[in-house]
Amino acid sequence: MKRRLEISELIFRILSYVFLTVFALCCLYPFVYAISASISGKHAVEYGEVILLPRNVQFDAFSAMFNNNSFWNSYTNTLFLTLFGTLWSMGVSILGAYALSKKRLLFRKTFNFFLVFTMWFSAGIVPQFLNYLSTKKIFAAAGIVDEKWLVVIAMGMAAMNIILLRNAFEGVPSEIEEAAIVDGATEFQVLAKVFIPMSKSTIATVALFFAISRWNGYFWAKQMMTNHNEWPLQVFIQDRLTYYQDSEQMAGWNESYASDSMIYALVVCSIIPILIIYPFIQKYFAKGTNVGGVKE
Amino acid sequence: MKDTGRDFLVYDEKTGVYREDPEQAVRDDVEKHYWLHVGRTILKDWRLYVMLIPMLLVFLFWRYFPMYELLGSFKVSDDTKAVSEQMYSGFSYFKSLLVGGYQFTTMSETFWRALRNTFLLSFYGLCFGFPMPIILALFFNEIRSNISRSILQVASYLPKFMSTVVMTTLVVMLVKQGALTTSEGILSQALASIGLISKETAKSGLLNDPGFFRAIYQISGVWEGAGYGSIVFFAAIIAISPTSYEAAQIDGANKWAQMRYVVLPSMLSTIVIMLITRIGSLLSIGYEKVLLLYKQSTYVTADVVSTFSYRMGLEGGGAGSKGIASAAEMINNVVGMLLVIGANTISRKASNTSLY
Numbered sequence: 001m002k003r004r005l006e007i008s009e010l011i012f013r014i015l016s017y018v019f020l021t022v023f024a025l026c027c028l029y030p031f032v033y034a035i036s037a038s039i040s041g042k043h044a045v046e047y048g049e050v051i052l053l054p055r056n057v058q059f060d061a062f063s064a065m066f067n068n069n070s071f072w073n074s075y076t077n078t079l080f081l082t083l084f085g086t087l088w089s090m091g092v093s094i095l096g097a098y099a100l101s102k103k104r105l106l107f108r109k110t111f112n113f114f115l116v117f118t119m120w121f122s123a124g125i126v127p128q129f130l131n132y133l134s135t136k137k138i139f140a141a142a143g144i145v146d147e148k149w150l151v152v153i154a155m156g157m158a159a160m161n162i163i164l165l166r167n168a169f170e171g172v173p174s175e176i177e178e179a180a181i182v183d184g185a186t187e188f189q190v191l192a193k194v195f196i197p198m199s200k201s202t203i204a205t206v207a208l209f210f211a212i213s214r215w216n217g218y219f220w221a222k223q224m225m226t227n228h229n230e231w232p233l234q235v236f237i238q239d240r241l242t243y244y245q246d247s248e249q250m251a252g253w254n255e256s257y258a259s260d261s262m263i264y265a266l267v268v269c270s271i272i273p274i275l276i277i278y279p280f281i282q283k284y285f286a287k288g289t290n291v292g293g294v295k296e
Numbered sequence: 297m298k299d300t301g302r303d304f305l306v307y308d309e310k311t312g313v314y315r316e317d318p319e320q321a322v323r324d325d326v327e328k329h330y331w332l333h334v335g336r337t338i339l340k341d342w343r344l345y346v347m348l349i350p351m352l353l354v355f356l357f358w359r360y361f362p363m364y365e366l367l368g369s370f371k372v373s374d375d376t377k378a379v380s381e382q383m384y385s386g387f388s389y390f391k392s393l394l395v396g397g398y399q400f401t402t403m404s405e406t407f408w409r410a411l412r413n414t415f416l417l418s419f420y421g422l423c424f425g426f427p428m429p430i431i432l433a434l435f436f437n438e439i440r441s442n443i444s445r446s447i448l449q450v451a452s453y454l455p456k457f458m459s460t461v462v463m464t465t466l467v468v469m470l471v472k473q474g475a476l477t478t479s480e481g482i483l484s485q486a487l488a489s490i491g492l493i494s495k496e497t498a499k500s501g502l503l504n505d506p507g508f509f510r511a512i513y514q515i516s517g518v519w520e521g522a523g524y525g526s527i528v529f530f531a532a533i534i535a536i537s538p539t540s541y542e543a544a545q546i547d548g549a550n551k552w553a554q555m556r557y558v559v560l561p562s563m564l565s566t567i568v569i570m571l572i573t574r575i576g577s578l579l580s581i582g583y584e585k586v587l588l589l590y591k592q593s594t595y596v597t598a599d600v601v602s603t604f605s606y607r608m609g610l611e612g613g614g615a616g617s618k619g620i621a622s623a624a625e626m627i628n629n630v631v632g633m634l635l636v637i638g639a640n641t642i643s644r645k646a647s648n649t650s651l652y
Contacts, residue, residue: 009551016435023432024451027523030466031454033482048479096351099344106337111348118355121633123362124625125583125602126609126618131362134378154358162351187343216459219584223610234461238588241465260478263469267462274457282450 031271038062038264045258061261065269073229074236075269077148078215081232085152085214090207092157097165098191115159129223147225155220156213161206168202169195205284215274237266369626373619389616389623407624410604413597414628417513417586418578424514426574429525430567434559436526437533449530452523464588467516473501506594513589513598532566533559569643576639579632601628 032052037045041056049055065071099105100112123131132154139150172195180190196203218234225231231239244263253259305314317323326333338345364379369389371382396404432452439445455463474480480488484498493502502508536558544554583602590598601624609621 006550012551013438016438020432020435020439020448020452023523024448027452027455027519030470030519033470034466046478048482048485051482092350092354095347099348099351102344104341105344105348106334111352114352114355118359120636121363121629122359122580123366124605124622124629126605126621126625127362127365127368128358129610130365130368130379130618130622131358134365135357135361153354157354157358159355187341187347191347212457216461218459218461219587234459237465238461241468245468258478260469263465267465270462271458278454278457279450282453 031275034264034267034271037258038261038268040258040261042256042258042261045260058257060255060257061265064255064257065262065265070229070236071266071269074231074233077230078232078234080148081151081217081221082211082214084149085156085217086207086211088152089156089158089161089210089214090203093162093165093206093210094191094196094203097162098169098195100162100166101169115162119159125219132224147227148230151217151221151224154224156210156217158209158213161209164202164206165199168199172198201284208281208284212274233266233270237263237270240266366622366626368619369623371619373616373622375618385619389620390627393620393623393627403620406599406604407601409596410599410601410624411628414579414581414600414602417510417600418581420510420514421517422574422578425517425521426571428518428522430529430563432522432526433529433533433563434555436530437559449523449526452526454523455520456524458520460582460584460588463516463520464585467512467589468503471502471512473504474499503589504591504593506596506598509590509594509598513585516585528570529563529566532563536562568646572639572643576636577632578635579628601625 029052033050036052036054037050038061039057039059040050040054041058044050044055100108100115102108105111122128132150135154136150139145144150176194176198177190180194185193216234217232218238221232222235222238225235241263244259255262306317307313308315368379368382370384370386371379372385374382392403393407394404396402436445436449439448470481470483472481472484479485480498480501484493484502487493488495488498497505502512540558540562541554544558549557579601581600581602583600583606586598586600586603587606590603605621605624605628608617608624
């Protein structure tokens with residue numbers, strides 16, 4: 001049944017096209033501008049002549065950055081934190097979520113509350129930092145002194161992600177689990193061979209949540225790492241930006257590229273990996289938010 | 297069997313007397329050996345409990361131990377001692393935060409300002425940031441072509457995946473001040489050329505002006521989160537069965553009536569839940585973004601409780617500053633938790649949906 005569109009409906013439809021297009025372009029513009037400004041000529045950037053597309057294309061800012069050891073250091077550190085941080089967070093979360101998903105677990109409600117309470121009440125940054133200082137001593141006594149590893153094991157755990165995993169594991173039919181047990185599978189085999197393959201999409205989603213939050217992590221890495229060689233990329237960018245602002249935008253800057261281009265080049269390097277994998281992963285994120293409710 | 301309220305006695309209907317429940321002996325036994333029973337179950341199923349241990353330890357160490365550190369807000373803070381060794385000082389830090397006095401005479405003004413700013417930033421976020429995803433979702437629903445809708449959606453989700461540092465760096469650069477040899481940020485130029493702000497304001501940098509902080513915070517918030525936030529509302533819209541539309545059409549409903557009587561009621565429960573979550577988190581504002589965007593010249597409008605306590609506690613503020621920082625976060629977080637629990641209770645009563 002095809003009706004003719006009323007005039008008001010037509011206007012609304014056109015309006016929604018226009019509005020959404022403008023909104024999407026506004027969302028993209030800063031990134032496009034950053035890319036353009038990072039590869040434009042010095043004069044064009046300094047006098048604000050770059051509006052959308054690059055002018056007098058040159059890659060001096062990038063080549064200067066690629067020759068900078070601190071940059072590569074921070075990039076390696078970010079990769080390290082993302083890789084091991086995600087592995088650690090996923091390992092701990094999957095094991096915990098699996099145990100919590102079992103109805104036969106004693107004190108299940110208590111453990112759940114233990115988890116959920118951290119979403120209601122957090123101590124705040126100063127107590128967390130003071131606690132970090134005191135736990136650092138405990139870990140030093142146990143032989144873990146590297147601050148990188150402390151960031152990996154201490155930060156980035158999220159109760160919400162564990163609950164997402166738990167809900168996914170609860171959705172696995174118990175008959176399949178029983179069949180595996182009858183076949184003589186141990187608890188760990190049941191987890192590895194039944195539960196993980198059967199909740200692949202949730203696991204992928206949660207792993208991506210963890211990986212993105214590790215890649216983007218800034219505050220705690222900065223607070224916890226005293227050695228500047230261990231700084232991840234985000235801290236490095238912020239450090240450069242602060243320096244840029246404090247030195248009056250690098251007055252007396254004598255390079256062949258604008259000082260702004262350097263900042264934009266850093267930003268571009270930080271977002272490019274995300275831009276590359278983004279088209280493949282965005283469907284997982286859309287799925288992840290739909291599973292918001294928490295069952296009791 | 298009638299419930300007697302005394303579970304060890306059972307009413308026998310034939311004889312009309314109460315007698316002891318035969319299962320009571322078993323129950324007594326279980327009760328007496330409760331912990332033995334628990335121990336046996338755990339031992340039999342030890343693998344399950346071993347799996348739980350890493351998670352419990354992580355949360356204990358980095359979520360619950362910090363709560364213990366909050367005790368520092370009741371104690372004379374001393375950097376050389378652990379919290380457990382410090383002397384109790386009662387509520388003096390809370391008093392100087394809330395009404396002033398003690399060692400920090402002007403502290404309460406700063407604290408109340410921070411509390412007000414925290415509340416206002418979230419409140420404006422509720423007014424401007426909350427409706428935006430709903431509007432976007434309604435508009436997305438209008439777009440019939442799947443391909444163009446996907447392109448628009450993917451583009452509008454993108455900023456959500458950028459780090460806070462990248463986002464604030466872009467904001468800082470887009471509205472930066474002009475210098476001797478360089479011009480001001482491109483966004484400031486654009487705003488000045490259409491007359492929204494004066495040339496001088498643009499030249500001196502929008503982030504240096506306390507009058508613009510809230511606007512910048514909200515607009516960048518919409519830029520960052522509105523597209524991603526629309527996912528959940530859009531999901532509610534596409535879950536509506538086509539038969540509902542058909543039924544409405546047969547009843548003679550035009551587009552607007554369909555939106556009024558089909559689409560909006562179906563979205564209502566999602567809207568209510570999201571709204572309640574939002575109200576519950578009124579005081580838990582992200583400190584990273586404020587910390588990266590504010591400056592000393594914009595503290596008037598930008599300083600929030602967590603940044604206030606960050607400055608007091610971590611950037612070194614002299615004797616007692618760690619205690620006062622903990623006290624400030626304690627106040628903020630306790631009120632925040634009450635809001636979450638209150639919002640959740642209301643949600644449970646009103647719509648039978650609760651988040652936790």
